[in-house]
Amino acid sequence: MIANRFSLFLAFTLTTLALLFSFSLQLHWNVQQQQNQLVQYADDLSSQLSSTLPVFISHNDRDAIVRIVEASLTPHVKSLTLVDLITSEQATWSGETVNTPTSSLSFATISPIERQVDLRHEGIPIASLAITVAPNKETQIAWLHAIKTLGIHAVYLFITFSIAAFFMGRQRRAIRDVAQTLTAMSDNGFLPLKTSKRSGIATLDHAMEYFGRHAQRLLQSSNSELKRLRKSMMFDAVSGLYNKQYFIHQLNSWMDEGEDTQGAVFIIQVDWLEHVYRQYGYSVRDETWRLLSHSLQDVAIQDSNACLARFGEKELAIFLPEYNDEESRKVLHAVISALNNEAVMAGFSANKDVHIGVVHAHGKSSSDMLSFADNALQHAIEKNEVFIFHQGTNEHVIAREAWRELLSEAIDKRLLRLKSQPVYTLGESASIFHREVFTQTLIEHTWHSAGRIMPYINFFSKGADLDRAIIETLIQQHHQRPIQGKVALNLSTTSLRDGAFIDWLCNVVRNTLPSEYLHFEISEASARADLNACLLFSKKMKACGVSIGIDHFGRYLESVEYLAAIKPHYVKLDQAFTQTQSSTNQLFTITLANIAESLNITVIATGVKNTALLERLDPMLIHAYQGFIHPPTPIIEDELQPQR
Structure with a gap:
């Protein structure tokens, strides 16, 4: 200008x-x-x-x-x-x-x-x-x-300038229209182009349309490449189940010592599959694998986050993220029932030649979970037991209904402690991109992280209540110490679907909290579960001046077409891409980062625990990073005490 x-x-x-x-x-x-x-x-x-x-x-x-x-x-x-x-x-x-x-x-x-x-x-x-x-x-x-x-x-110059101004104005309008159209094309991403605006210059219109079609093909090609990579590299060709590589990716994504997320891992050894191979050959055994995989998926795996994978010639593995002890045992019984049904149909006895090692824990790394589950499997084989259920964490087990009362009390009395973790830009002149807010909840005199309580929050549909309590706590602390930098908060799927909560939140960011400092994050799971709700929420928040981010980007290694619809300001790559640096992980990282970059979206790496992981980040792909290399610290130092 x-x-x-x-x-x-x-x-x-x-x-x-x-x-x-x-x-x-x-x-x-x-x-x-x-x-x-x-x-x-x-x-x-x-x-x-x-x-x-x-x-x-x-x-x-x-x-x-x-x-x-x-x-x-x-x-x-x-x-x-x-x-x-x-x-x-x-x-x-x-x-x-x-x-x-x-x-x-x-x-x-x-x-x-x-x-x-x-x-x-x-x-x-x-x-x-x-x-x-x-x-x-x-x-x-x-x-x-x-x-x-x-x-x-x-007079001559005035006439000349008027004519020149007319044509220059026409060209400027054409350039402005082209710029707006190209911006719309970029924002539109993978969605069909709906713009009918024309610059008025035929050659420019033609070039713009050609560019739009070409850019759309490139973006669609990147998304198709992601789907192709997932299909070719993350599935077992015989059973149709996920393979071990995808299973490890999911385990790295969900389980982390710093997240305190609970979950269960099953390792199942089906020895009678080897008998099928010896008696009938590969083709019959492979068909049995397919039947067994369908049976387990239909009966035992009801949650979209759960992962069932083939580990070897006669081994399966199941990962149940955010499952408590009781829910994990229910799935175990359903799995045993499905295995017995398939064994009987194949001509074998129930509860024979099948061994299962199960571990349930929270706050454990993926390698610890696999190690515990494998040890439980070996004990089951040694003792000739169908299963061994191992508790990887020594803790006081709280009944489900007791959780309801404890959560209600914690939310109502605001027994919450807020911490923040900085996200730094990558490069020599590193600066704070924003600080992500983490919440701890006081349950029976113990501070529990969000990863620990979220299964119960989701089960009792208290996501909107908890998010409201967190934001009100942030407001209270903002009055004590005004927010000076950008902060990011994660919202549950329940909150994104709650119209009353969204209206209340709009009023808060307009009148109470500084909207220019707020970032709200939508998880990839929420975008997959209810894209329409995410779109409505994103539109309303952007109208209030709030930035939107996507958390756990690439966790499911599936299509990310939702990016073009939501148009977030940044994405946080799932921590699984940082934990291991295999060629496959690198390939997926490049593909996901390029898709985000093509839409002018900032890419943030997560799960950076130490300097070695930080040095492995590629500044050509990654713009910022986050992890326990910079651990969370309390926003207000005074620790909250329970109100009795």
């Missing part, structure tokens, strides 16, 4: 200077022309009087002399002086005085002309004649001609 205004100002200034220069030249030429005419008049007058006066002077005919001189007096003649050289008599005549404007410009002034001639009669000087000729209206004429020429040039 500044460059455009400067260009217009420069063009206007140059045009004005050109007009002034043209006016000066025209005025100077007019003055010179009038000056020359005045010189010619003075010469003609002196020549005329030199030829007529000497005869009358020699005869001393005064009346004739007076008549001739007075006849010669015109408005141009300022004075005429006649001196008789014999008698030394002198006579002076003055012309009619005319007030002419003067100019301080030397080149715009017409100077008086003086002529001194000797009058001779028969070769003898008898008198001298002095004539002074001054301009009458020549100066005005010169200026009028110059002004007239200036006016004509100004």
Whole structure:
């Protein structure tokens, strides 16, 4: 905008200077022309009087002399002086005085002309004649001609500028329309182009349409490539189940020592599958695998977050994220029932040649979970038991209904402690991108992280109540210590679906909290579960001046078409991509980062625990990072005490 205004100002200034220069030249030429005419008049007058006066002077005919001189007096003649050289008599005549404007410009002034001639009669000087000729209206004429020429040039330039401005305005509008259309195309991403705006320039419209189609194909190609990679690299070809690589990815995504998330891992060894192979061969065994996988998926795996994978020739694994002890045991019984049904249908006995190792824990790493589950499996094999259920964490088990009461009490009494973890930009001049707010809840004199209580929050549909309590706690702390930097808060799927909560939140960000400092994060699971609710929430929050982010981006390694619809300001890559640096992980990271980059979305790496992981980040793909390399710290240092 500044460059455009400067260009217009420069063009206007140059045009004005050109007009002034043209006016000066025209005025100077007019003055010179009038000056020359005045010189010619003075010469003609002196020549005329030199030829007529000497005869009358020699005869001393005064009346004739007076008549001739007075006849010669015109408005141009300022004075005429006649001196008789014999008698030394002198006579002076003055012309009619005319007030002419003067100019301080030397080149715009017409100077008086003086002529001194000797009058001779028969070769003898008898008198001298002095004539002074001054301009009458020549100066005005010169200026009028110059002004007239200036006016004509100004009109021509005005017409030229008007025509140029019309076409330049048309081009600017065309460029603006193209820019808006291209921005809409970029924002639209994978969705069909619906814009009908045209620039008015056929060639530009054609190029824009071609670019739009090409860009759309590229974006769709990237998304298709992600789907293809997932299908080719994350599934077992025989059973149709996820493979071990995807299972480890999910385990790394959900289970982390810092997150305190609970969950269960099953490792199942089905020995009777080996008997099927020995008796009937590969084809029958593979078909049995397919039947078994369908049975387990239909009966045992009801949650979209749960993962069932084939680990080996006769091994399966199940991961149940955010499942409590009771829910995990229910799934275990359903799995045993499904395995027994398939065994009987295959001609084998129930509860024979099947061993299951189960671990339930919270706050454990993925490697610990696998190790515990494998140890439980080995114990089951040694003891010839169908299953061994191992508790990976020593804790006091709280009944489900007790959780309802404890959560209600914690929310109602605001038994919450807020912590924040900084997200730093990647590069030499690192700065804080924002601080993510984490919540701890006081349950039976113990602080529990969100990962620990979220299964119960979701089960009892208290997500909106908890989010409201967290935000009200943040408001209270904002009154004590005003928010100075950007902060990010995660919201549950329940909150995103709650219209009353969203209306309340809009009022809060408009009137209580500084909207320019707020980032609200939507998990990829929420976007998959209810995209329409996420779209509505995102639209309302952006209208209030709040930024939107996507958390756990790429957790499911599925299509990310929701990005173009939600149009977030940033995405946080799932921590599983940071934990392991396999070639497959790197390939998925590049694909996901490129998709986000093509939509002008900031990419943030998560799960960065130490300097070694930080140094592995590629600044060409990653813009910022987050992790326990910078652990969360309390926003308000005073620790909350339970209210009894």
